[in-house]
């Protein structure tokens with residue numbers, strides 16, 4: 001589903017990522033971790049073509065993104081859902097309209113759109129909140145609206161950048177369980193997170209970055225071994 005082949009990304013005279021190689025199979029679930037500035041967001045941006053690599057090649061779904069023209073980017077993005085830390089919801093639109101946004105961009109209307117929006121809201125447990133404005137929701141609920149919006153197009157790949165950054169441990173665990181549920185129905189999931197304690201509870205693959213390089217790949221050792229390699 002995702003393959004990085006000797007990928008480097010340089011901003012000015014600084015390497016955000018250098019010579020990065022890794023692969024994620026369809027249906028996998030992985031965390032991306034590392035210190036602030038390690039390159040996590042940059043990696044996600046390359047997968048979404050918000051940024052392009054300075055060197056190397058990124059493949060998404062067998063597609064070499066270097067060969068994708070700017071005109072083809074929207075069709076790539078329809079197949080990739082993204083969840084951000086700060087939700088990025090439109091505060092003057094209700095929950096339904098926020099979740100409907102990607103569908104409107106894809107040309108959906110009317111009943112078809114309503115059915116899909118409600119299916120997404122149902123999956124995140126917010127069917128009864130569709131008329132509310134985001135400000136009327138709790139932080140955890142707002143993040144679930146962000147997740148519903150990310151999955152409403154039924155993407156094969158779900159990316160998240162610090163999706164639990166503003167949430168307490170209980171709500172964070174709920175949000176992670178939602179990602180787990182989407183993964184169980186076949187969605188490939190890649191989550192950038194600092195929350196090592198939460199990541200440990202998930203027993204999933206962890207890609208650890210430090211200074212733009214991959215320094216860990218695999219499940220985190222249990223706390224008792226004392227290794228904090230990927231903690232950043």
Ligand SMILES: Nc1ncnc2c1ncn2[C@@H]1O[C@H](COP(=O)(O)OP(=O)(O)OP(=O)(O)O)[C@@H](O)[C@H]1O
Pocket residue numbers: 011012014015016034035036037038039040041042043
């Ligand atoms: N648009 C940009 N212009 C210049 N430098 C950038 C840009 N985006 C990122 N960088 C630099 O690239 C490096 C990697 O940044 P990135 O945001 O990918 O790290 P991160 O691991 O996501 O950090 P954080 O956890 O703080 O979000 C950092 O040194 C950052 O300052």
